Amino acid sequence: MSTPSCNSALSSIGKKAVMALTGLVLVGFILGHLSGNLLFFKGPEVLNAYAQWLHENAALIWTARITLIVSVIAHIVAGISLTLENRAARAGGPAVEQTRRASWGSLTMPYTGLVVLGFIVFHLLHYTFQSVALGGQTFPLASNPAFTDVHAMLVAGFSHSGVSAFYIISLALLSLHLSHGVSSTFQTLGLRNERWRGRLDVLAVAFGWIVFLGFSAIPVSVLAGCIK
Numbered sequence: 001m002s003t004p005s006c007n008s009a010l011s012s013i014g015k016k017a018v019m020a021l022t023g024l025v026l027v028g029f030i031l032g033h034l035s036g037n038l039l040f041f042k043g044p045e046v047l048n049a050y051a052q053w054l055h056e057n058a059a060l061i062w063t064a065r066i067t068l069i070v071s072v073i074a075h076i077v078a079g080i081s082l083t084l085e086n087r088a089a090r091a092g093g094p095a096v097e098q099t100r101r102a103s104w105g106s107l108t109m110p111y112t113g114l115v116v117l118g119f120i121v122f123h124l125l126h127y128t129f130q131s132v133a134l135g136g137q138t139f140p141l142a143s144n145p146a147f148t149d150v151h152a153m154l155v156a157g158f159s160h161s162g163v164s165a166f167y168i169i170s171l172a173l174l175s176l177h178l179s180h181g182v183s184s185t186f187q188t189l190g191l192r193n194e195r196w197r198g199r200l201d202v203l204a205v206a207f208g209w210i211v212f213l214g215f216s217a218i219p220v221s222v223l224a225g226c227i228k
Helices: 004-042 044-056 058-089 094-101 109-128 150-158 161-188 197-223
Strands: 144-148
Touching (some): 004 161, 004 197, 044 058, 044 144, 058 109, 109 150, 109 161, 150 197
């Protein structure tokens, strides 16, 4: 017969597995989103053609959106539950010492996660609903007014220095969250052994930097006047 402590341990392992698997889904989305956004530097025609292709494939978009929404909700619920469990375990003893040895990225995961959630909401209001900073302004594509001129919309959105600063700071926190999250995923999946620990940690940090630099390059280039 299983004891309460065994059940709790199994429950924690299950939640960590949910965090890892949903985290992989979110990492895949971020990489896809980043590769699409970087088309911004190839010019309006390329970026707008990509955006038009996405809108013409509604089934693909909605499958990705539903998968993403489910993954985000599951990730948040499992993350909150694990955070509460960890706090309850810090009443004293070895748990306290383990907390002292934890990395800064690990200790700030719940807080960076909340900032990332707020950033996602702002991002949707900003570019999907165009109700923040853009003030409801629309950007019809000259060649086909039924579609949005995404390139012009991005330039207009990031022309606001305050908005761009918010994006860059949020992206820095997102990258910190991702770096630790990817490292934890390796550990949960049993890949982060003593031999590979250092290499995988470097890979996780490099991934965080790639995400930060890739996404931040867009608002920085607009603010610097490189792209108009």
